[in-house]
Amino acid sequence: MMNRLQATAPTKHLRVIALLTTILVAPLAGADLLITNARLVTGTDQGTLINASVRIADGLITAVDTTAVNLAATEIVDAAGAYVTTGFFDSATTVGTSEIGGGIKNRDYTVYDADIGPGFQVSLAINPYSSLLPMMRVQGVTRALVRPAAGNTNFAGQSALINLGDAQPMVTVETNAMFVDLREEATRYSGGSRAKAILDLLDSLDEAEIYANNTKAYQAGKLRKLRQSERDLRALVPVLRSQKPLALIIDRAADIETVIGQLQPYKLKLVLVGGREAWKVAEFLATRKIPVVINPMDNLPSNFDQLGARLDNAALLTKAGVTVALMTEDVYTETRSLVQGAGVAVAYGLDWDEAIKAITVNPAVIWGLPGYGSVAVGQRADLVIWNGDPLEVTSRPVKMMVDGSWVSMTTRQTLLRNRYADLKDTGVPFGYK
Amino acid sequence: MNTRYKVGRGWFIPLFFLSTFPLTSFAEHFDKNPFPSTYQPAAAPDTAITGAHILTGDGGEIESGYVIIRQGQITAIGAGQVPTSEAPVAQTIDGSGQWLTPGIIDVHSHLGNYPAPGYAAHSDGNEATSPVTAEVWTEHSVWPQDPQFPLALAGGVTTLQILPGSANLIGGRSVVLKNVSSRTVQGMKFPDAAYGLKMACGENPKRVYGSKGAGPSTRMGNVAGYRKAWIKAASYKAKWEKYDSDMVEFLATQGETDKDDKNAIKEPTRPDRDLELDTLAGVLAGEIRVHNHCYRADEMAQMIDISKEFGYQITSFQHAVEAYKIADLLADNGICSAMWADWTRFKLESFDGIDENIAMVDNAGACAIVHSDSPWGIQRLNQEAAKAMAAGNRMGMELSPAHAMRWLSLNPAKSLGIDDRTGSISPNKMADLVLWTADPFSVFSRAAKVMIDGVLVYDLSTGLKPVTDFELGLRVREL
Numbered sequence: 001m002m003n004r005l006q007a008t009a010p011t012k013h014l015r016v017i018a019l020l021t022t023i024l025v026a027p028l029a030g031a032d033l034l035i036t037n038a039r040l041v042t043g044t045d046q047g048t049l050i051n052a053s054v055r056i057a058d059g060l061i062t063a064v065d066t067t068a069v070n071l072a073a074t075e076i077v078d079a080a081g082a083y084v085t086t087g088f089f090d091s092a093t094t095v096g097t098s099e100i101g102g103g104i105k106n107r108d109y110t111v112y113d114a115d116i117g118p119g120f121q122v123s124l125a126i127n128p129y130s131s132l133l134p135m136m137r138v139q140g141v142t143r144a145l146v147r148p149a150a151g152n153t154n155f156a157g158q159s160a161l162i163n164l165g166d167a168q169p170m171v172t173v174e175t176n177a178m179f180v181d182l183r184e185e186a187t188r189y190s191g192g193s194r195a196k197a198i199l200d201l202l203d204s205l206d207e208a209e210i211y212a213n214n215t216k217a218y219q220a221g222k223l224r225k226l227r228q229s230e231r232d233l234r235a236l237v238p239v240l241r242s243q244k245p246l247a248l249i250i251d252r253a254a255d256i257e258t259v260i261g262q263l264q265p266y267k268l269k270l271v272l273v274g275g276r277e278a279w280k281v282a283e284f285l286a287t288r289k290i291p292v293v294i295n296p297m298d299n300l301p302s303n304f305d306q307l308g309a310r311l312d313n314a315a316l317l318t319k320a321g322v323t324v325a326l327m328t329e330d331v332y333t334e335t336r337s338l339v340q341g342a343g344v345a346v347a348y349g350l351d352w353d354e355a356i357k358a359i360t361v362n363p364a365v366i367w368g369l370p371g372y373g374s375v376a377v378g379q380r381a382d383l384v385i386w387n388g389d390p391l392e393v394t395s396r397p398v399k400m401m402v403d404g405s406w407v408s409m410t411t412r413q414t415l416l417r418n419r420y421a422d423l424k425d426t427g428v429p430f431g432y433k
Numbered sequence: 434m435n436t437r438y439k440v441g442r443g444w445f446i447p448l449f450f451l452s453t454f455p456l457t458s459f460a461e462h463f464d465k466n467p468f469p470s471t472y473q474p475a476a477a478p479d480t481a482i483t484g485a486h487i488l489t490g491d492g493g494e495i496e497s498g499y500v501i502i503r504q505g506q507i508t509a510i511g512a513g514q515v516p517t518s519e520a521p522v523a524q525t526i527d528g529s530g531q532w533l534t535p536g537i538i539d540v541h542s543h544l545g546n547y548p549a550p551g552y553a554a555h556s557d558g559n560e561a562t563s564p565v566t567a568e569v570w571t572e573h574s575v576w577p578q579d580p581q582f583p584l585a586l587a588g589g590v591t592t593l594q595i596l597p598g599s600a601n602l603i604g605g606r607s608v609v610l611k612n613v614s615s616r617t618v619q620g621m622k623f624p625d626a627a628y629g630l631k632m633a634c635g636e637n638p639k640r641v642y643g644s645k646g647a648g649p650s651t652r653m654g655n656v657a658g659y660r661k662a663w664i665k666a667a668s669y670k671a672k673w674e675k676y677d678s679d680m681v682e683f684l685a686t687q688g689e690t691d692k693d694d695k696n697a698i699k700e701p702t703r704p705d706r707d708l709e710l711d712t713l714a715g716v717l718a719g720e721i722r723v724h725n726h727c728y729r730a731d732e733m734a735q736m737i738d739i740s741k742e743f744g745y746q747i748t749s750f751q752h753a754v755e756a757y758k759i760a761d762l763l764a765d766n767g768i769c770s771a772m773w774a775d776w777t778r779f780k781l782e783s784f785d786g787i788d789e790n791i792a793m794v795d796n797a798g799a800c801a802i803v804h805s806d807s808p809w810g811i812q813r814l815n816q817e818a819a820k821a822m823a824a825g826n827r828m829g830m831e832l833s834p835a836h837a838m839r840w841l842s843l844n845p846a847k848s849l850g851i852d853d854r855t856g857s858i859s860p861n862k863m864a865d866l867v868l869w870t871a872d873p874f875s876v877f878s879r880a881a882k883v884m885i886d887g888v889l890v891y892d893l894s895t896g897l898k899p900v901t902d903f904e905l906g907l908r909v910r911e912l
Contacts (some may be wrong), residue, residue, distance in 0.1 A: 099778070100778055100779070100780060100781055100784065101778060101779035101780060102779060102780050132778060135777075135778075277909075280909075297809060297813075298809065299584065299812075300549050300581065300584070300808055300809065301549045301550055301580055301903075301904075301907075302549055302550055302551045303550045303551065303552070304550060306550075307907050307909050308909040336775060340813075340816065340820075340876060343816075343876030343877060344813070344816075344876060346876070346877055347876060347877045347878070347879055348879075391876060391877075392875060392876055392877075393816045393819045393820045393823070393874075393875075393876045394819050394820070394822065394823035394874065394875075395823070396823070396827065413777070413786075413787040413788065416785055416787050417757075417787050417788075417789045417793075417828065420757050420758050420793070421793070421828065423758075423759075423760060423761045423797065430758075
């Protein structure tokens with residue numbers, strides 16, 4: 001944080017770019033790539049390494065060195081002392097399922113008017129060619145959970161994990177978690193009371209257990225009629241078997257305790273999402289090893305579920321031993337504020353390294369993305385070279401890769417910027433620029 | 434008829450009358466300030482802030498300097514130590530290692546008229562019952578107990594303009610507030626700040642009224658709506674002006690002519706007052722500032738032509754997401770743009786939003802302002818300015834925090850017409866100041882102390898902050 005001026009002063013910035021020259025050398029033992037002279041934020045017990053190098057081959061990190069560096073590589077990028085981190089992970093966004101926040105019929109993350117709940121699968125609607133994706137990744141984000149949103153039942157459905165590289169497929173895990181919304185604003189889906197929403201959740205799980213244990217009888221029409229469709233029931237089975245987490249969207253402290261208490265007999269893998277008052281029950285969550293996914297910049301008492309919302313939520317939870325991950329949540333800002341949110345959490349007491357973990361390794365563990373989250377041998381090579389402290393609002397990635405491949409830093413926005421960078425009349429209409 | 438005529442100072446008195454006739458012959462037709470500010474800063478001890486890294490808000494920077502505050506006003510600012518010639522002060526705040534800036538001014542807020550909690554019962558920002566509601570005044574919707582005010586204060590915001598929403602073509606009057614704890618809105622009103630008028634382009638008005646089966650439902654309907662309103666306003670203004678001139682003539686003949694003289698000039702009939710047109714005519718007379726919500730470049734260019742057609746000045750475009758496309762036009766017309774650092778894609782008319790917008794507007798010599806329009810964003814306007822500065826520098830500009838600070842203080846003060854009293858750290862200005870724990874253009878920095886008129890209203894180290902009535906007894910356990 002002390003080098004903000006260095007990071008943003010144009011001269012320094014140009015120097016960083018100049019030093020980020022790529023040296024192409026003849027391929028030696030295999031086609032691999034080397035980033036040298038990095039201030040390497042490993043996300044492991046090694047912490048941040050100075051003058052480190054990272055070797056990448058076949059999309060994976062094959063070596064991390066701080067001493068003798070073997071310079072044999074097909075491509076060498078000198079980071080010139082700049083920060084290098086794992087690409088960040090937004091733990092809940094709608095990117096890829098919506099082009100515009102409001103005003104158009106383009107919200108594939110939610111179902112308003114059809115009878116489907118747990119069976120809904122947001123991955124089927126994801127558009128890897130959305131022009132939002134490059135805008136999101138140039139903020140240093142390489143991974144995200146695309147969340148469904150409740151629109152007709154408390155069950156929002158199944159989320160997906162995506163990568164933001166140029167290579168396909170973009171969806172890494174089609175259905176990684178089940179989302180259920182039990183907040184004040186979702187009570188309308190259960191007929192009015194949040195107590196009914198909780199009972200519905202328990203009934204759904206019980207039905208799914210009956211279905212799982214009697215699938216053949218169900219399919220032969222020999223089982224009593226179940227309330228949910230087979231698609232919905234089938235989707236709940238991996239949740240019951242703890243193969244996929246149940247993501248509980250809850251803000252109010254009392255509800256967090258009640259719902260988790262009611263779910264205790266089912267022995268599910270639980271994740272708390274939203275959790276604006278989670279800090280009030282931090283010990284309760286820590287004891288039960290339930291991780292929490294929060295929007296670190298939301299401290300408003302926007303409704304009576306959120307009276308206790310505060311900016312040191314991440315810090316208080318982490319201090320109590322809860323695993324925390326960060327999400328942007330908002331539709332219109334997409335993942336563009338993830339890194340700023342991590343910085344704000346630090347300003348409000350979260351340790352800097354813990355903030356990095358909350359947008360790298362913690363979401364990987366919570367949401368189930370093996371092989372991603374730290375800079376270590378064998379990990380996926382999602383790497384970002386920054387022009388300053390990665391959590392600073394003035395910093396940006398200079399160069400970044402997903403699964404070992406550099407990605408373009410051009411976005412719709414950079415093209416617009418370039419078109420209008422000079423407004424002087426040159427006789428050429430802007431449409432030709 | 435007994436007409437009470439008093440000295441006036443309103444829009445309905447054309448300037449040439451003032452030079453031709455004695456002032457006492459004119460009238461104040463009605464009270465133009467029926468909800469006057471009752472804000473009185475508390476007594477504050479004379480204070481020196483020493484050793485701070487100062488961004489003055491008008492582009493200046495002092496790496497280590499002092500500010501002297503006496504009776505709520507800045508009386509001196511300088512580099513190094515407080516000169517020995519300076520008279521003693523009651524208290525000294527050691528600002529070493531910290532940064533001092535003017536209080537942040539947000540020209541676009543809905544705090545108080547969309548307060549938290551955000552239930553329908555609290556939705557008081559849009560009088561969405563008619564496309565032109567120039568008659569409403571946003572101060573009548575402001576709830577001073579909105580718990581969002583203290584949160585904005587913790588972000589260093591000392592002054593804010595509350596605007597009506599953008600559902601309407603012409604949404605009503607704005608109000609400028611000091612971010613102080615008060616039982617009444619009047620107790621927050623920035624003394625003698627000019628009123629503003631909120632206008633709105635684009636999607637919102639046409640969506641709101643188009644969906645009601647009424648007009649406007651298109652952008653061309655929007656433009657027709659503005660023009661019809663200004664035609665009415667011009668005619669209303671002319672009616673009062675004629676009344677004034679007729680009255681001058683009448684008064685001039687009083688005592689000279691016989692009451693029974695049939696040719697005597699009759700006392701003119703007073704026009705009917707119209708609350709909506711009072712405000713619009715106030716704009717045409719240059720007394721009320723136009724703050725025009727407008728996203729797209731092409732629409733802003735059309736609004737500029739409308740302002741010329743009817744002879745008013747647009748003070749600012751609000752949001753101005755595409756200002757970068759016409760930054761030259763905005764500079765030529767002396768119009769400020771109040772912008773977000775990076776909001777885009779939340780609606781179709783924001784599709785072309787870019788991170789360099791603020792820097793590009795500034796670079797073209799136009800007036801750039803960082804605004805929030807958000808109860809979240811208002812808590813972090815310093816970070817938003819930092820993002821905009823960094824975006825400009827990435828495209829080769831050399832923007833410093835000292836320069837970018839203008840987007841948060843002096844430029845917004847100018848657009849509100851209060852730059853003679855606040856918006857920079859200069860002698861004789863209000864001591865509206867923020868001491869930051871670190872460079873405010875860092876995400877890790879927080880407001881350490883906030884002063885309004887020299888009164889310490891927020892202190893991170895002691896926990897001093899206003900607590901609204903709403904927040905009392907909610908059983909949110911404080912640690």
